[in-house]
Amino acid sequence: MVDTYHVFDAEVLRHVDFKPVAGLDQVLIPGDPGRKTRIQRTQNGIPLPDDTRAAIVNTAREVGVSEGSIQRATA
Incomplete structure (x- = not known):
């Protein structure tokens, strides 16, 4: 039997480590935009x-x- 979690984790890491096309600096995964917003608002307040x-x-x-x-x- 295949360890589904291990396969899933490896697949997620493959996508996260993917180098995006020229002009983009990162690949976002679910939750990234919210984490970024939380950090910005913690540092700078809520606009x-x-x-x-x-x-x-x-x-x-x-x-x-x-x-x-x-x-x-x-x-």
């Missing part, structure tokens, strides 16, 4: 449209969050 950011800041002011705290959070 928000200006109107959403303004609404959050205005709400913070309305509920009494100090300007110093707002400035630190939006820096």
